[in-house]
């Protein structure tokens with residue numbers, strides 16, 4: 001059976017990989033008959049046996065056949081589902097840290113149980129990563145029964161749970177959670193003050209569901225934890241009020257020298273460019289409305305930020321559109337992901353753009369924030385020892401997976417042959433013609449009891465179609481990012497006879513559309529096995545009706561920028577050998593065609609000469625559109641790559657800082673470390689006054705003063721020399737003597753409080769100063785990144801410049817951290833420490849660590 005599937009399938013590389021796995025699948029199947037004889041309890045004991053064998057020399061690879069057959073046997077007993085051979089193949093591919101492309105409905109959730117079980121035996125934890133809380137919850141609760149049957153624990157890591165629950169979730173053998181939660185937990189873990197506050201363990205194996213969505217679509221926005229800074233809200237409002245004074249320039253005039261227009265809109269790059277005339281107008285407006293003095297220029301460095309704010313306000317008005325790029329919910333601006341149509345609650349556009357949009361929409365402007373911690377999803381997931389992923393659509397992005405994550409993509413054959421009929425695109429002259437054609441296609445489906453899923457690229461489009469359907473009395477469900485919570489339920493019913501469901505790309509992803517509608521009683525084992533129950537009978541009837549009508553029909557109302565997203569939409573139909581069909585409708589008004597394929601397509605259509613309301617269908621057009629999509633995919637890939645390349649630089653620095661932080665948190669005693677920094681600082685100070693081999697007594701006064709100011713050194717260097725005249729000819733020895741004296745005095749002062757507490761003071765100072773500088777560095781480097789392109793580096797690569805400058809800034813920061821740590825500790829231990837030590841002692845005795853750290857924070861005075 002498996003051999004046959006493989007022979008009929010795919011190109012050579014893929015085929016070769018699958019063929020090589022054939023023997024392994026046969027072996028797993030062969031082991032099945034012995035397991036049949038085992039009692040449930042004996043099957044469960046296999047888990048402990050495997051764990052033991054791993055300790056005594058077996059490897060996960062050598063255990064794979066047995067472990068896979070054990071979990072398959074358990075699944076048969078618990079769910080009544082036996083992993084298909086193609087699922088076993090998918091499981092092996094996932095175990096071998098590759099991406100398994102498995103079509104919708106092939107049972108990825110069950111496939112994941114195979115590598116999850118095997119790798120959980122190692123004991124470091126397996127993270128199964130889903131796109132949203134709903135899917136994490138659903139999969140965890142479903143598979144918990146299976147894993148617990150085999151003696152493994154399951155944890156759930158979703159937003160809003162307590163720190164204690166998170167710890168429990170991470171300690172489980174297998175944890176289900178969302179990409180955001182895992183990433184944010186990592187960042188939060190690197191902001192805590194003691195080891196016990198951390199929730200994550202070692203990052204060992206991550207298995208990402210819908211991997212393209214997580215590692216590609218979401219990878220363009222880094223995860224950011226931010227905190228508020230000063231209030232600049234009124235500035236956003238006031239700049240916003242200047243927008244109506246500025247006139248956009250006609251695109252056609254752009255290249256000509258034209259007096260008309262203050263700015264032009266680059267829709268492709270989503271940028272606004274001010275014209276010379278526009279800049280003069282802005283300067284005048286700023287003077288008129290008292291932002292600038294009459295004598296002041298807009299181009300002074302302190303005023304340049306007005307241009308930035310003006311550009312933001314114009315972007316907010318002319319590029320970022322309500323119900324396409326964002327929605328307003330509870331008087332808040334919520335980002336809508338342009339690829340998936342999903343709302344990104346809690347995420348904010350950076351650099352003031354979010355505030356500019358808040359000002360435009362006249363909702364409450366949230367304070368400007370500064371980044372406290374940040375990481376890209378790419379760099380987070382690269383922290384895992386082992387990574388793998390699964391999705392229905394990966395092959396178009398195989399190159400990116402390979403070059404960025406070192407993940408190979410393997411296409412797994414379907415369990416049953418795919419018979420969906422994908423029809424060629426139909427192109428219309430205008431949007432209205434297209435809409436009419438879509439409506440008549442939907443009506444035709446409904447008349448024949450065929451369910452239809454209409455995919456749109458935006459919420460606005462969904463609503464537009466919904467309105468038109470209402471006019472002709474066609475009942476339908478509208479599913480978009482606004483109704484995220486109900487989406488899974490609605491999509492589950494999208495296969496009912498004559499059901500019409502309108503959905504944005506993302507909606508209900510991860511939920512299977514079953515022909516005839518979901519069999520609600522399938523999960524109720526009693527009803528499920530009772531084939532004659534009335535529930536099952538009703539469902540069978542509906543299922544037959546839908547199959548006869550042609551299965552699920554997919555209508556794409558526009559081509560998406562990325563072929564992968566179109567394939568996802570198509571992939572909703574034709575699961576497990578089901579019948580189905582798909583068709584995309586396009587018009588010359590579609591943005592994809594307008595911006596990327598217009599010239600070729602329009603001239604082609606002109607040659608052919610179609611009439612209003614007629615459509616054109618031609619393989620050449622499909623090729624032209626695919627070419628346009630590839631062009632945008634490449635652009636987007638470059639944007640993600642660039643983000644990653646920039647993040648890689650900060651990533652190395654983050655690794656250094658987090659490593660240092662972890663060392664500090666883990667070590668109970670950092671006194672010696674402090675003494676060595678102290679020594680370093682003293683050397684640095686003395687070297688400015690002494691050089692050569694012979695001591696120059698003339699500079700002692702100044703040096704003594706400096707040492708006193710910085711290190712509370714109150715001895716006379718001349719006395720050292722009187723005591724030991726050989727020091728005149730031995731600078732190093734003299735310096736060593738000064739260093740030891742200061743170190744001794746410092747240590748003596750720390751002993752005024754118990755050893756444990758003095759250590760905690762040192763640790764708190766070091767951690768807090770490290771954090772303050774790191775946060776400042778992150779924000780400066782971010783600013784550098786955004787502004788580096790503005791600088792006129794003749795012939796210089798901005799990325800190289802960024803690398804060079806940020807490295808220099810990082811080095812300077814490390815020096816500043818050391819300086820400030822010593823300065824602060826000297827202050828604490830020398831200035832009124834006799835009195836203050838009682839407060840420290842009392843707080844630490846009471847274990848009031850927050851107040852303690854706060855007190856330390858107050859004594860940190862950065863320079």
Ligand code: ADP
Pocket residue numbers: 081082083084087102103104105106107108109110510511512
């Ligand atoms: P995917 O995520 O690949 O689209 P799902 O994991 O949602 O697919 O599974 C689709 C449906 O197929 C689910 O109802 C699931 O219970 C069922 N299924 C998966 N594997 C099997 C199997 N081996 N035997 C029977 N049913 C299965």
